[in-house]
Structures are given as C-alpha cells and as structure tokens.
Amino acid sequence: MTAVRTIAIATDTPGWHGRRLGRAFAALGVDARVVSLSDCRIDLEANRYGIVIPGFEGELPDGVLVREIAAGSFEQVTLRLGVLHALAEWGVPVCNSARAVERTVDKSMTSMLLRRAGIATPATWVTESAAEARGVLMRETAAGHRIVVKPLFGSQGKGLVRLGPGDALPDEAVVQGVYYLQRFVEPGAQGGRDYRVFVIGGRSIAAMTRQGADWVHNVAQGARCESAALEPDLCHLAERAVAAVGADYAGVDLMRTADGTPTVIEVNGIPAWRGLQSVSSEDIALRLARHFHDRHLAVARSAAR
Ligand SMILES: Nc1ncnc2c1ncn2[C@@H]1O[C@H](COP(=O)(O)OP(=O)(O)O)[C@@H](O)[C@H]1O
Ligand SMILES: [Mg+2]
Numbered sequence: 001m002t003a004v005r006t007i008a009i010a011t012d013t014p015g016w017h018g019r020r021l022g023r024a025f026a027a028l029g030v031d032a033r034v035v036s037l038s039d040c041r042i043d044l045e046a047n048r049y050g051i052v053i054p055g056f057e058g059e060l061p062d063g064v065l066v067r068e069i070a071a072g073s074f075e076q077v078t079l080r081l082g083v084l085h086a087l088a089e090w091g092v093p094v095c096n097s098a099r100a101v102e103r104t105v106d107k108s109m110t111s112m113l114l115r116r117a118g119i120a121t122p123a124t125w126v127t128e129s130a131a132e133a134r135g136v137l138m139r140e141t142a143a144g145h146r147i148v149v150k151p152l153f154g155s156q157g158k159g160l161v162r163l164g165p166g167d168a169l170p171d172e173a174v175v176q177g178v179y180y181l182q183r184f185v186e187p188g189a190q191g192g193r194d195y196r197v198f199v200i201g202g203r204s205i206a207a208m209t210r211q212g213a214d215w216v217h218n219v220a221q222g223a224r225c226e227s228a229a230l231e232p233d234l235c236h237l238a239e240r241a242v243a244a245v246g247a248d249y250a251g252v253d254l255m256r257t258a259d260g261t262p263t264v265i266e267v268n269g270i271p272a273w274r275g276l277q278s279v280s281s282e283d284i285a286l287r288l289a290r291h292f293h294d295r296h297l298a299v300a301r302s303a304a305r
Helices: 015-027 074-089 098-105 107-116 130-142 232-245 284-297
Strands: 005-010 030-035 064-066 124-127 147-150 161-163 179-183 194-200 203-211 224-227 249-256 262-268
Touching (some): 005 015, 005 284, 064 074, 074 098, 098 107, 107 262, 124 130, 130 147, 130 179, 232 249
Parallel strands (some): 005 030, 005 064
Antiparallel strands (some): 147 179, 194 203, 194 249, 249 262
C-alpha cells in the first residue's frame, strides 16, 4: 500500500477552482491543501530543505499544483517563483513548472517559442523603443493591417488596445515601457470569436468558442461561451503549442484567419476553467487531478530527497 500523498494547491484565492480541485483530489485519495505562495518562505535554519511551506511542518509536499501566483512587486513574484524552482530542485513535482509559468506569463517569450516550433501565430513585435513601435504601426497600417497592443504580462483581456491608421501608440507608462504589438486577426465569415482549447498531458480534453460584444473574447470581459467540438486542426495546433512552452497543462487561445487557418493567440500556463466547465461535460478538475496523480504521484518519490 502506498502512503497517502499530500500535495499543495498554490493559490491565494481558492474559490470555485480550489473547491473543484479539492474534491477531485479527495476522490483520488490525495490530501490536497491550499497554500498561498506569498506565505511560503526561505529559512535555511528551519529544516534541511531551507524552505518553509505553511501546513507542511518542516516537510515538503509530495507535489504542487500551481493554480495562482498572486501579482506583486518584481521581488515578490521572483520569490514566489523561486520557492517553486527550489521545490523542483528537491525533486517535488511542480505543475505547471515555474519555467513553464514564466514562459507563458511573458507573452513575448510565448510568441518566440511558438514561432521557433513552427506554430502559426500572428506577426508580433516586442520592443522598448517607442520609435520602433511607431515604425511598426505605420508600416502595418499602411499595408492594410490593424495592430493589437497588449500588456506583456496581461491576462483576462485587460489593457488590450487595437490601433488602425492614424491612431497613436499608448504612452510608455501605460505599457510599462514594453510595446508588445501583434497583427490583428481580422474575423472571417463566421464573425468575431475565438477558441479556447484545454490541453492536459499533451491531449486536448475540452474546447469552446468565446464570443464577446467587441473584439476581445475573454470570459472575464463577458464573452459568451459555447461548447465546441474537438476539431482536429485546432487541437493539434493547441497540443503543439503547449509542448512548445513546456507546460503540463494549459488553456490555449486560438482563432481562425479569414481563410479558416488556425493560429495561436496565447498559451495560458495558469488557466481558469470555470467558463469552459459551464459548457463542457468533462470534469476538468478531475481530469487535471488524475493527470497530476498518474504522472507525478503514482511514481516513486524522487531520489533527490
Ligand atoms: N492578434 C489578435 N487578433 C485578433 N484578436 C486578438 C488578437 N490578440 C488578442 N485578441 C483577442 O483578445 C483576447 C485576449 O488576448 P490574449 O492575447 O489572449 O490576452 P489575455 O492574456 O488578456 O487573455 C483574445 O482571446 C482574442 O479574442
Ligand atoms: Mg487569453
């Protein structure tokens, strides 16, 4: 008989996702405890790991499911990610890994990795120079394209701006000194909408379309969710995108260009799934918990400890 596994669900606001995950892990016989990464600390004197995870009394969890990393100063976020990196150094499975989280939070890194893997994604430019950005905007609009400006670390459709001919760039302060510009994917015959495909362990498990009142189709911006079939071309691209960023699981945003070709807009390494769950018959939390269990807990504890 194997001992009961005790894992941490990293989040500051457990809410609906925390409850669903807690129930799913309990069904698998895993004791899942909610931990706030901002309460974790490095204490070289406290125990042999030098890491203190509240609720684990000098021990380390058997795994960490990263559900949320709260926003904070550069230093705070670095420490929170550092705790995840440190746990991984001790052989604790962390899912998604700090590296995958870093790669997906930074939209420029995601764009580069997608391009490097040969995955369709719109033309993208990232620069600290307002003059460079202005040049891109002028060239692109002259060629008949519109441009989306996104916060480098944005989420939930916040802070996106769409620019056309004659429009001015947002101020440097608004974009925190980094201009992330992307060619706008003009809606095709099916109208403006996008797709969210949820990938776990390399396989697409659920999909939906999202349709907002305007062109930003995030659930957090009020988009309407509709269940969608797992269309092979979208799923294949989504699965390759998740592999390209090295994530265990992710929510991939895709669109179809006017000729129907799928293109990847974003890979979310800490995806929410409440909207998707509302239109999906799959128990997403259970699929995630089962993947985590089978992939990371059902194996012998790492020799590193
Ligand atoms: N290049 C683009 N062309 C058309 N629509 C876009 C583009 N980029 C983003 N969008 C729309 O804005 C939404 C939010 O953009 P996304 O890059 O996913 O940022 P966030 O992290 O805020 O979700 C997308 O789901 C899509 O509906
Ligand atoms: Mg998105």
